[in-house]
Amino acid sequence: MRTYRRNRRKSPPWRALAVVGLILVGGGVVYGLISRRPVNLSLIVGAEFVPEDALMAVSVSTESGQWRRLRNYGTEGSQARFQEGLTQLQDNLLAGSDYRYEEDIAPWVGDRITLAILPPPEIDESTPPEDLRADRANILILPIGNAGRLRSIVAQRQEQSGLEERNYRGVTIYEPEIDDPLSEEAANRPSTLAVVERRFLIVSQESSAVNRAVDAYRDNQSILTIPGYNQAWEALPATDLASLFVNVPDSLATLAEDSTRPLNANALETLETQGLASTIDLENEGIRFHTLSWLNPESETLLDVENSLPPTLVNRFPAATMMVMAGSNFNKLWQDYLQDSQANPFLPINGTWIRSALEQTVGVNLDNELLPWMTGEFALGLIPTARNEETTLPGSLVVMAETGDIEATETLLRRIDRAVVDRYGFEVNVEVEELGQRRLVTWDTRRKGLSVSHGWLSDSVVFFTVGSPVTEQFLPQPELSLARHSEFNDVVPREPDESNGLFFLNLNPTQVGEDGQEQSLDLPLLQLPPEQQEFLDAIEAIGVRVGFQDERSGRYDVFVKIESP
Incomplete structure (x- = not known):
């Protein structure tokens, strides 16, 4: 006998477009940083240092052949733009310092690096002055492949940049000494560095972000503890280029603060999607994304x-x-769209406008005359x-x-x-x-x-x-x-x-x-x-196929075919 469950719904195909939108926005931060050995990326390296409220994290290969191959995709114009974007991204990530990837990072870094984006820290009466100016922060998590080379570079940089040592929860942190945390000097200060157990170097321009990374590690409150996170990676194929994680509720809540379109606060609170994980691979004719999204444990859907x-x-x-x-x-798709658009600034189509347009132009009531059949x-x-x-x-x-x-x-x-x-x-x-x-x-x-x-x-x-x-x-x-x-x-x-x-x-x-x-x-x-x-x-073309992994998660596979020069 078949058992029927409540709140059963189909995953509509338009969500693939929203997912494609998230993948491409997230993928914009993965341009970065080139160099060394081949690796099989199926997880976010250093995920134990990424706080559970991180908006997103992306782990990319440092194998130079992958990035040479990616640079060869497309037209001459797009290749030039890609190289410009790559250089600009590297400059932005290493802003406020004299670090250069090829000279200061490539000689010692491991097979992959991770970039995580954190929301602004919570502020109360106990917040230190340096955290009052903190906005969203980037942290780089760099696995140490050659500790000797790293020690010599850090020692040289410590002397040149005037970095001071401090100990935070058993972790040695190197940071610039700033007299006024709210000054212009503080805004352009060199990056703060932390070496954790001789395995990872954590880098951020925000000292508080490095502290939060250490807290996530010490308190076991990283993205590894997000419900469904580990299971998502087990369901996805391995990759040689990049892996991406998006914390959907926290990302949308942050985007809502910057959105020009008013969003429903209650819809954000009741959002059912927990996370999105994606592996990204290069193929002969383009780029392939294997993506999985899953529901939060409180959802009854x-x-x-x-x-x-x-x-x-x-x-x-x-x-x-x-x-x-x-x-x-389409009836269910439309209802889901209206619900999700209240919390997602990536969904700009106004349902009220469409209803009104149909009524005014041809006298059709969308909800009563069109959707039911x-x-x-x-x-x-x-x-x-x-x-x-x-x-x-x-x-x-x-x-x-x-x-x-x-x-x-x-x-x-x-x-x-x-x-x-x-x-x-x-x-x-x-x-x-x-x-x-x-x-x-x-x-x-x-x-x-x-x-x-x-x-x-x-x-x-x-x-x-x-x-x-x-x-x-x-x-x-x-x-x-x-x-x-x-x-x-x-x-x-x-x-x-x-x-x-x-x-x-x-x-x-x-x-x-x-x-x-x-x-x-x-x-x-x-x-x-x-x-x-x-x-x-x-x-040249984009293809998407949408389906189910199981009753709690959906699959979205995307292929972007790119012109060869």
Whole structure:
């Protein structure tokens, strides 16, 4: 007999995008620091020194071959930008000191290094003056591979920089002597160093951050004690480049303080996600992320592993499709999005605005008339304009959805048809498809090249298009579906096996022209500032697959295909 549990939900595919956003933001701090031996990274090295309230931690290889390989990815422009960013990051991490990685760190450091970002320390009447100016702090955790070389460098630096020794909980700390902790001199002081058991060197510009690292170690209150942390790494494959951990509740709480959009304090308190762990690897054609997120122990939610279904509507999209996101149960996805957007500044879409826009434009009540029947599979895609179409539009937005109530769906579509006639004077043309006698409805918008249409792909799958005329590309079936296209299959990860959502974006789409040759297509994306645009230009495609690890954790595998010079 099957046992049903309460609060069972599916992990929606849009969360993969949020996860991709976290991975890339976090990955921005891993540029750094180059040098030595090969290593297998599957954990955060020195995690015992990272306080449990750390916002994030990233552990990167010091093997020079990995970084040479990474520098060779992309275009000449993106390579130059990457090197600039790498140099700037190194300067920022070693700010306030004369340290240089190649001269002062590479000769003795171990196989990997860790960077952790800490929130500002709590302040009360007992807070020392030097901590009053402390903001978010970076700490570098460097395993000691050659203690003799380190001793000579520290001795030299101690004399040059005027570092003073002090003992904190049995750990020797070297720090600059500052008369006024709130002065400009204090803000630009050299880094504080701590040597722990001859195994690790801890470095930070904030003396209090070094103390907090020692406290985490001595009191056993590091990220190692976060529920689910160790189990997450056991479920992920090993990596040669980098490992990333994000403390989701503390990170979002800190981001909320800086957000220009007001966030719900209660939503932050009831946030269910505990953490995110990711391993990052280099492959011949790009970068692969294996990521796992898990729920906090207080959450009563259980992910619906038993009823997880792989997305199949991508079979309905033609091979030329530039972008597609597919998943199941849009109704649940929307409810989860509204809940999570109250606590996550990375989710900018305003649900209230969308409700109001639908109501005002076509008189549709989102919650009562649209969401109740959108309980099956859905897919959102961008199909490029066929080469023989006379239109200035680059493509069409296509929505496909499996309905749970055919009558309610048909009633809603007819209501929308009447609304555009009454409100905007559009003409609505109804055709009957020969195959299956299904209705195909098009709107005459009185604008050349703009087509709006809707109809049925099967007895239970409805579609809606806005943009250039593209229905002939997928009705009744595409000649070659996206799911069978080599680019899609090369980019979208095959794992996790129990997937219930995916995302695909082709940033370098092509189409066969009248001369039989492939031609590049313009992707209608917003133009970014030149620095970011050069990185975007180096990316050929992005693929994401979403699924479950178990009832308490979800998997998000991402592959970023990068152009070769």
